Amino acid sequence: MRARLLISLPALSALTLLLAACGSQPPAPEQGAAGVESRTPSAVKVDTSPVTTVQPDKFDPNSIAALKDPRSPLSKRSVYFDYDSYVVKDEFQALLTAHGKFLSANPKMKMLIQGNADERGSREYNLALGQKRAEAVKKTLALLGAREDQLEAVSLGEEKPACTESSEDCWAKNRRGDMLYSGEF
Amino acid sequence: MVEITGAGANRLPVAIADFTGERIVAQALTSVVRADLERSGLFRLVDAGGPLADNATPAFEDLKSRGADAVAGGSVATAADGRYETRVRLSDVPKQAVLGNPAYLHTGAQLRATAHRIADFIYEKLTGEPGVFSTRIAYVVKSTGRYELKIADADGSNDQAALASREPIISPAWSPDGGKLAYVSFEAKKPVVYVHDLASGRRHVAANFKGSNSAPAWSPDGKQLAVVLTKDGSSQLYVVNADGSGVTRIATSSGIDTEPRWSPDRQFIYFTSDRGGSPQIYRIASSGGNAERITFEGSYNVTPRPSPDGKSLAFIARNGSRFQLALMDLATKQTQILTDSTKDESPSFAPNGRMILYATEIGGRGVLAAVSSDGRVKQKLSVQAADVREPAWGPLVR
Numbered sequence: 001m002r003a004r005l006l007i008s009l010p011a012l013s014a015l016t017l018l019l020a021a022c023g024s025q026p027p028a029p030e031q032g033a034a035g036v037e038s039r040t041p042s043a044v045k046v047d048t049s050p051v052t053t054v055q056p057d058k059f060d061p062n063s064i065a066a067l068k069d070p071r072s073p074l075s076k077r078s079v080y081f082d083y084d085s086y087v088v089k090d091e092f093q094a095l096l097t098a099h100g101k102f103l104s105a106n107p108k109m110k111m112l113i114q115g116n117a118d119e120r121g122s123r124e125y126n127l128a129l130g131q132k133r134a135e136a137v138k139k140t141l142a143l144l145g146a147r148e149d150q151l152e153a154v155s156l157g158e159e160k161p162a163c164t165e166s167s168e169d170c171w172a173k174n175r176r177g178d179m180l181y182s183g184e185f
Numbered sequence: 186m187v188e189i190t191g192a193g194a195n196r197l198p199v200a201i202a203d204f205t206g207e208r209i210v211a212q213a214l215t216s217v218v219r220a221d222l223e224r225s226g227l228f229r230l231v232d233a234g235g236p237l238a239d240n241a242t243p244a245f246e247d248l249k250s251r252g253a254d255a256v257a258g259g260s261v262a263t264a265a266d267g268r269y270e271t272r273v274r275l276s277d278v279p280k281q282a283v284l285g286n287p288a289y290l291h292t293g294a295q296l297r298a299t300a301h302r303i304a305d306f307i308y309e310k311l312t313g314e315p316g317v318f319s320t321r322i323a324y325v326v327k328s329t330g331r332y333e334l335k336i337a338d339a340d341g342s343n344d345q346a347a348l349a350s351r352e353p354i355i356s357p358a359w360s361p362d363g364g365k366l367a368y369v370s371f372e373a374k375k376p377v378v379y380v381h382d383l384a385s386g387r388r389h390v391a392a393n394f395k396g397s398n399s400a401p402a403w404s405p406d407g408k409q410l411a412v413v414l415t416k417d418g419s420s421q422l423y424v425v426n427a428d429g430s431g432v433t434r435i436a437t438s439s440g441i442d443t444e445p446r447w448s449p450d451r452q453f454i455y456f457t458s459d460r461g462g463s464p465q466i467y468r469i470a471s472s473g474g475n476a477e478r479i480t481f482e483g484s485y486n487v488t489p490r491p492s493p494d495g496k497s498l499a500f501i502a503r504n505g506s507r508f509q510l511a512l513m514d515l516a517t518k519q520t521q522i523l524t525d526s527t528k529d530e531s532p533s534f535a536p537n538g539r540m541i542l543y544a545t546e547i548g549g550r551g552v553l554a555a556v557s558s559d560g561r562v563k564q565k566l567s568v569q570a571a572d573v574r575e576p577a578w579g580p581l582v583r
Contacts, residue, residue: 112374121508122487122501122530123355123575124400125457125464127376128413128420128441131397135419153415154375155397159353166549185374 061098062105067181073098079137081175083118086132088140096137099179100144107147112185113137114178115155116162118171127157137177196229197311200253200278202237206261210269210296214261217300221318222307224340225539226562233258239272245281253278257307268292273303275310284310297342317535321579322542323347323357323366324553327572334368336383339535339578341553341566347383356400359579360407360427366577367391367401367410367427378412380427391429402445402454403427411435411445411454422456436469436476447471448491455479455489455498466500480513482520488531491515492538497558499532499541510543512558523560533578540564544574 066072079092088096103109115134117126134153141151163170201219204211222228231251237243237258248256259273269291275284287306291299301318308316317339326333332354337344348354352371359366364383369376378398381388392398396415403410410427413420420443422436435454436442441464444457453468458476460467463484467476480486485503492499495515502511502520507527513520528546535542535555540562542555551574553566 114374121485121503122444122457122464124413124444125441125487127355127397127399128443131415131420132441135415152375152395155415156353156371156376157355159355159371180374 062102064106064109066102074102077179079133079177079179080172081133081136081177083171083175085175086129086136088136093140096140097144100141100146103141103147103150104145107150108182110150110152110182111141111146112180113141113151113153114160114180115153116160116174116176116178117155117158118174119158119161119166120171123157123159127155127159130155130157133175133177137179196227198229198231198252198254199307199311200231200233200248200251200256201307202233202235202243202256202258204259204261204271204273205236205238207263207269210271210293211259211261213296214259214271214300214303217297218257218304218307221301221304221316221340224564225308225316226557226564227308227312227539239274239286243276243278245276245278248278255284255307255311257303259303264290271299271303273306275307297338301338301340314537314539315581317537317539317578317581319582320536321363321582322533322553323359323575323577323579324544324573325354325357325575327353327551327574334366334381336366347381347386348388355575357575357577358401358403359577360403361405361580362407363580363582365427367403369399369401378410380410380429389429391427392423392425392432394432400443400445402447404447405449405451411447413443413445422454435471435473438476444488446489446491449493449495453491455491457487457489466498479515480520486511490532490534490541492534492558493536494538499534501529501532510541510556512541512560521560523556523558524554524563526554531575531577533576535578536581542566542576542578544576 066074069075073095076095079088113134115130117129134155138151138153161174163173201215204215219230223230231253234247238260239258243256256278257273257275259271261269261271264270272288274286277284289299304318305316320339321336322339323336326335330351332350333346334348334354334357335344336347350372355369357366357368366381369378376397376399378392378401379388380391391410392412394414394416398414400413401410408427409424411424414423420441422442422445423432423434425432438458438460440459442456442458446455451471454471455468457464458467464487465478466480466486466489467478469476483502486500488501490499498513498515500511501508508529509522510524510529510532511520511522526545530544532541532543540555540557544551545554551572553573553576555564
């Protein structure tokens with residue numbers, strides 16, 4: 001991943017941050033737990049350094065920098081689903097095509113797809129519903145060029161809502177799949 | 186901390202007299218014993234008319250005129266080693282006969298625990314069923330950016346955190362010996378099943394395969410866990426040894442299978458599946474074979490929990506937009522809705538089968554509630570200013 005990519009200066013700083021985040025993953029599950037303990041998994045690193053770009057950006061749609069570049073579709077990471085549905089809607093095909101191509105062009109990059117569900121009903125059943133959404137995103141990406149071993153589909157069920165009110169608007173925001181790249185999970 | 190509404194139809198009138206001896210200890214004991222018995226909804230407390238030592242003869246005629254069917258007296262003495270010795274005598278008032286005369290050696294720190302044991306003794310003598318006042322419950326408290334897996338006495342007191350995390354914790358399940366909890370934690374950015382030893386605080390991963398790992402359920406012998414894994418596609422049922430070894434798939438469907446629970450006799454595994462188009466409850470023989478559909482009414486029936494005697498099944502049914510706790514008689518398939526709330530989740534039987542603990546929501550906040558299996562007695566366990574969910578009632582402690 002490091003050696004072969006030709007990347008621009010801001011891309012390099014983004015990559016450094018990604019790698020830094022890689023090194024501070026949550027504690028290994030095998031580690032013993034104290035009777036009472038506080039676990040503090042590392043948050044996704046956000047680039048908060050001041051913009052020091054001197055060179056004009058060379059926009060490469062498949063560069064690592066594109067993942068966080070608001071001009072790139074790769075900066076968009078969420079796919080939304082209808083109620084009780086696991087079908088990836090047409091409006092997200094372009095987004096997933098961009099991510100599929102990126103994964104194909106960056107074979108060492110891995111992606112964690114987190115499926116989510118709205119709050120109604122059983123937590124465990126909602127976990128299974130979120131899994132179906134994550135699997136749908138995964139299958140679409142696989143058809144668009146990503147390799148199976150780059151992708152992991154998991155579910156957060158109703159546990160990590162993007163929106164916490166009990167309304168249809170809010171529930172719609174919670175029925176989604178989020179795509180996280182290496183270093184972001 | 187516990188608010189009771191409703192009561193059993195035929196509450197047994199019982200007098201718990203003030204115990205004699207060490208006054209503060211005696212008062213603390215009797216107040217907890219009374220609160221326990223009252224909370225069960227099976228007893229009506231009758232004024233005993235004064236203190237009563239364990240070795241004194243109760244004023245049976247007076248107690249009879251007060252309407253008491255049974256009376257308990259006791260005395261607290263300081264033992265040579267500084268501990269307390271509490272002796273209790275329970276008597277049948279109409280028969281003027283002693284029902285039991287246990288003694289307890291305990292420290293000051295064990296006051297509540299001792300009172301729960303006394304209440305368990307009285308409960309069992311008078312109802313013929315084991316009491317559950319000495320059992321513990323587990324639940325998850327969510328506060329801003331923080332999740333705590335807590336263990337408390339069945340009355341909600343003495344809560345202690347077994348685990349604190351910034352990421353969600355769901356689906357705690359007690360091992361049959363009460364020594365361990367299996368649960369799902371999201372601290373690795375995905376659901377992973379852990380087994381946590383409560384005495385040592387040590388834990389290990391029981392299932393962490395590619396994809397999601399969830400919904401742990403202990404086998405009745407405590408050696409295995411049924412879990413839901415997605416390593417082979419959608420959410421499916423597997424069994425692993427409690428140490429995480431030896432994973433075996435136990436059912437196959439093209440859709441979702443989740444929320445497994447063993448029947449107490451180990452014969453069946455109940456679970457939720459959408460194989461018929463909507464989430465419904467099914468069961469399979471633990472030895473394998475075809476799934477048998479259990480629920481037919483309505484389009485959403487989830488979270489099956491077989492009762493300790495295996496004769497009934499608690500679950501969550503959706504009625505319109507309401508999610509309510511329901512109880513099915515497995516022989517007749519008759520179903521009763523036990524609550525009038527709208528967001529019930531995670532039912533859990535008391536180990537004597539009398540009460541069902543569950544999570545519900547009041548004013549946008551998660552609370553724990555319990556209802557008797559006949560729907561008559563309702564309790565709310567409030568934990569101050571916190572969002573509480575995922576209750577699990579622990580086993581009987583012997």
